[in-house]
Amino acid sequence: MARDVTNNRKIINTAAAWAIGLLIFFPILWTILTSFKTEAQAINDPPLFLFFDWTLENYAVVQERSNYGRFLWNSIMIAGGSTVLGIIIAIPAAWSMAFVPSKRTKDILLWMLSTKMLPAVGVLYPIYLIFIQFGLLDSVLGLTVVLMLINLPIIVWMLYTYFREIPGEILEAARMDGASLSSEILYVLTPMAIPGIASTLLLNFILAWNEAFWTLNLTAAKAAPLTAFIASYSSPEGLFYAKLSAASTMAILPILILGWFSQKQLVRGLTFGAVK
Amino acid sequence: MGQITLQQVTKTFGNVEVIPPLDLTIEDGEFTVFVGPSGCGKSTLLRLIAGLEDTTSGKILVDGNDATSVPPAKRGLAMVFQSYALYPHMSVRKNIAFPMRMAGVPQDEQEQRIEQAATALNLTDYLERKPGQLSGGQRQRVAIGRAIVREPEAFLFDEPLSNLDAALRVGMRLEISGLHNRLQTTMIYVTHDQVEAMTMADKIVVLRAGYVEQVGSPLELYRTPRNLFVAGFIGSPKMNFIEGTEAKKHNTATIGIRPEHIDVTNKKGVWNGKVGVAEHLGSDTFFHVHDTGLAETLTVRAPGDVSLRHGDPIGLTPRTDQIHKFNAEGLRVN
Numbered sequence: 001m002a003r004d005v006t007n008n009r010k011i012i013n014t015a016a017a018w019a020i021g022l023l024i025f026f027p028i029l030w031t032i033l034t035s036f037k038t039e040a041q042a043i044n045d046p047p048l049f050l051f052f053d054w055t056l057e058n059y060a061v062v063q064e065r066s067n068y069g070r071f072l073w074n075s076i077m078i079a080g081g082s083t084v085l086g087i088i089i090a091i092p093a094a095w096s097m098a099f100v101p102s103k104r105t106k107d108i109l110l111w112m113l114s115t116k117m118l119p120a121v122g123v124l125y126p127i128y129l130i131f132i133q134f135g136l137l138d139s140v141l142g143l144t145v146v147l148m149l150i151n152l153p154i155i156v157w158m159l160y161t162y163f164r165e166i167p168g169e170i171l172e173a174a175r176m177d178g179a180s181l182s183s184e185i186l187y188v189l190t191p192m193a194i195p196g197i198a199s200t201l202l203l204n205f206i207l208a209w210n211e212a213f214w215t216l217n218l219t220a221a222k223a224a225p226l227t228a229f230i231a232s233y234s235s236p237e238g239l240f241y242a243k244l245s246a247a248s249t250m251a252i253l254p255i256l257i258l259g260w261f262s263q264k265q266l267v268r269g270l271t272f273g274a275v276k
Numbered sequence: 277m278g279q280i281t282l283q284q285v286t287k288t289f290g291n292v293e294v295i296p297p298l299d300l301t302i303e304d305g306e307f308t309v310f311v312g313p314s315g316c317g318k319s320t321l322l323r324l325i326a327g328l329e330d331t332t333s334g335k336i337l338v339d340g341n342d343a344t345s346v347p348p349a350k351r352g353l354a355m356v357f358q359s360y361a362l363y364p365h366m367s368v369r370k371n372i373a374f375p376m377r378m379a380g381v382p383q384d385e386q387e388q389r390i391e392q393a394a395t396a397l398n399l400t401d402y403l404e405r406k407p408g409q410l411s412g413g414q415r416q417r418v419a420i421g422r423a424i425v426r427e428p429e430a431f432l433f434d435e436p437l438s439n440l441d442a443a444l445r446v447g448m449r450l451e452i453s454g455l456h457n458r459l460q461t462t463m464i465y466v467t468h469d470q471v472e473a474m475t476m477a478d479k480i481v482v483l484r485a486g487y488v489e490q491v492g493s494p495l496e497l498y499r500t501p502r503n504l505f506v507a508g509f510i511g512s513p514k515m516n517f518i519e520g521t522e523a524k525k526h527n528t529a530t531i532g533i534r535p536e537h538i539d540v541t542n543k544k545g546v547w548n549g550k551v552g553v554a555e556h557l558g559s560d561t562f563f564h565v566h567d568t569g570l571a572e573t574l575t576v577r578a579p580g581d582v583s584l585r586h587g588d589p590i591g592l593t594p595r596t597d598q599i600h601k602f603n604a605e606g607l608r609v610n
Contacts, residue, residue: 172328173361176432177375177422178349187374191365 028252034245035059042241058246066229068250075225075251077140078215079208082148083201086155089148091197094159095185099168109160112153120150120213131218138220146218147208155204162196163189195265202258202266209255226251278339278429278462279304280325285334287320287486294320295486297334302430302464302479304339307456310466311473312483312509318466319434321483325464326432327351338429349378354423355432358439360415362407368394368418369403375426386425393421397451413444420455430462437472449475470510474498482506504606507532513562513575515600522570528601528609535562537598540578545591547574551584565590 022029034042036054044052062068097105127146128137136142166189174188190197212227219228230251233244259266280302287295294317302308310318323329325336327348336344343351354375362371372393376386394400397417407415416436423431433452437445453476456463467473473480474494482489482497482505490502494510501507507515515532523531539545540563549568554561558580565574576592584590601610 167359167361169357169359169361170363172348173355173357173422174363174374175328175348176326176353176355178378178426179374180349180378183378188363192363194365 028256031245031248031252034242035249037242037245039240039242042245058242059250062233062243062246062250066232066247068229071224071226071229071251072254074140074219074223075209075227075254078143078147078223078225079205081140081144082146082151082208083204085144086148086152086204087159087197087201090152090155090159090200091185091190093156094163095189097156097160098163098166099171109157112156116153124217128217137218138222138224140223143215143218143223143225146214147211150211150214151204151207154207155200158200158203159193159196162193162200165196166192198262198265202262206255206259279337280430280462280464281335281337281340282321282325283335283337285321285324285336286332287317287324287329288332293486295324298486298488300481300488300491302462304462305460307453307463307465307476307478308481309473309477309479310464310481310483311468311470312489314468315485316483317486318468318483320486322355322432322434322464322466326353326355352429353432354426354428354430355434356416356419356423356436358435360407360412360419360439362415362418362422364407367404367406368399368410368421371407371418372403372421372425375422379426389425390421393425396424396455397421412440413448416440416448417451420452424455424459428461430464433463433465435467436465438467438469445472452476471512474510480510482509500608501532501600502608504530504532504602507600507602507608513577516572516574517602518570518572518574520571523601526599526601529604530602530606532600532602533594533598535575535577537595538574538576539593539595540576540582540584541591541593542584542589543591545593547592547594549574549590549592551586551588551590554585556580563590565592568592 033049035058036056037048037052038055038057041048041052097109131137131142134142136145170192171184171188174184179187209225210227212231215225215227216231219225230244230247233240233247282298282300284297284299285295286293286297298321310321312318320329324331327343327346331344334344335342338346338351338353363374366374369390372390373386376389381389390403391400394403397420399414399417399421402410402414402418407418410418416439419436436452437448440448449472452463452465456476465472465476477494479491480494480497481491484505490497490506497506497510501510501515504517508517511534513535515534516538517530517532519530523529547565547568547570549565552564552566552573554563560580561578561582561584563576563578563584565576568574574592576590578584599610600608603609
């Protein structure tokens with residue numbers, strides 16, 4: 001009897017999980033489906049689900065009209081660069097906060113996080129001026145630095161949380177064994193925190209990849225990443241849903257594939273410390 | 277060479293003075309044990325010597341050179357931690373090699389020293405394993421291996437055996453003593469276990485609340501404890517303290533007598549009472565005796581074949597030459 005109850009529970013839980021999962025995934029699914037419709041079918045009422053004339057026409061048009069490869073390359077450079085740069089800065093910062101905290105460490109952490117509570121548009125003007133001053137408008141370098149700074153609080157917070165799980169005695173042992181500060185971080189701390197660092201890398205890469213506010217405001221043609229590529233299909237001349245969907249699908253596909261293959265690592269990293 | 281000298285060393289955490297001004301010299305090659313109840317500052321003292329904590333004031337000299345502001349990596353000391361603190365992502369071989377790798381020891385010499393250490397510590401079969409695949413005793417041996425390969429000026433042990441089970445602890449105690457006899461290197465060993473202190477030390481430093489209560493060889497501390505605290509802390513079971521009229525007979529505030537210095541008889545003795553709890557260890561029996569007319573319950577040690585049980589009358593006779601006398605301040609007066 002008890003077993004039956006458990007099995008019923010299992011079935012209900014599984015069904016509920018699938019339902020919620022599909023609900024969350026639906027917008028993405030709809031985008032992908034729409035990308036295979038004609039413009040007329042895309043705005044058809046009632047909406048067409050699976051039974052329409054599947055076409056690759058949108059992809060062809062998008063490919064013809066814009067240079068996908070260049071946008072992709074910019075996205076990779078900006079997301080990858082800002083993530084790597086952020087990690088390099090955040091590891092020592094998180095090290096000091098986790099292992100040699102001062103009276104103000106908690107305050108600094110909270111203050112850092114508070115910058116995320118500010119609407120980004122609040123600092124658009126000063127940053128825009130700084131960009132003009134330094135000739136950084138529409139440059140991959142400028143955008144990389146800005147996205148790194150935007151996401152740095154999250155990187156530091158995540159690494160800080162992971163580092164706190166590492167027993168301080170092991171780092172002290174490294175010190176007693178003659179390791180300098182840099183060797184201690186390089187040979188002992190970093191390898192031990194690999195799961196945490198990996199999931200921080202992944203999450204930050206995804207955040208930077210999807211970032212649209214700064215990329216749209218600070219780039220034009222040269223440094224525009226995939227977010228700008230999508231936006232270029234939402235034009236004043238009218239909405240082209242099917243083409244917009246095709247562009248969106250092309251923009252999210254790389255990150256979707258990356259996420260799919262690294263989901264284990266991502267989940268493990270995000271629940272690090274929660275399960276011993 | 278590994279002489280370590282502390283001159284007027286103090287340590288405060290915030291407003292709390294953990295170590296009041298302290299002077300201490302640990303001679304080269306000596307096995308010194310810091311012992312005291314938890315919170316007495318013994319671990320802090322060790323960490324000050326290691327350089328893992330900064331002194332608030334005072335000087336620490338290693339071989340006569342001021343090491344007070346030298347980072348731990350450069351003091352030439354090796355440390356074995358209570359939690360072993362092995363690098364979990366490295367094999368046993370790499371763990372042991374780590375300090376040599378940091379010191380830039382040539383590869384072939386590293387290999388040679390690892391082999392030597394592994395043979396001495398029975399780790400040869402485990403060199404390729406990760407620490408997670410080892411038992412507690414093996415892990416502790418790896419930690420010791422990692423300490424010996426760098427041939428330090430001195431070894432620092434921070435309660436290294438307290439995570440091991442009782443049987444293993446006795447074995448490791450012997451191994452560490454054997455290691456000291458072989459290497460003749462200075463060792464400083466922190467423990468709260470007075471048995472470890474008594475069995476291993478050349479010199480015991482008894483600490484309480486950061487103060488050094490007494491420094492001396494194990495038998496000096498056992499025979500002539502300087503005050504009530506040391507008298508009560510060293511020796512197992514602990515010394516009986518008797519106050520009041522019985523102490524006045526000896527013209528002092530408190531007298532102390534160790535359980536092993538009281539003779540037991542089932543006839544009349546100096547003090548006569550009843551057996552409360554009898555602990556039979558086989559070789560010895562400990563009786564806790566009450567109703568003697570004294571305020572205190574007395575603990576006495578008898579040979580294992582004395583078969584008195586709970587409630588039996590018992591006569592106790594202290595050996596007068598073994599009575600310790602303490603004044604009202606708790607200091608020894610005889």
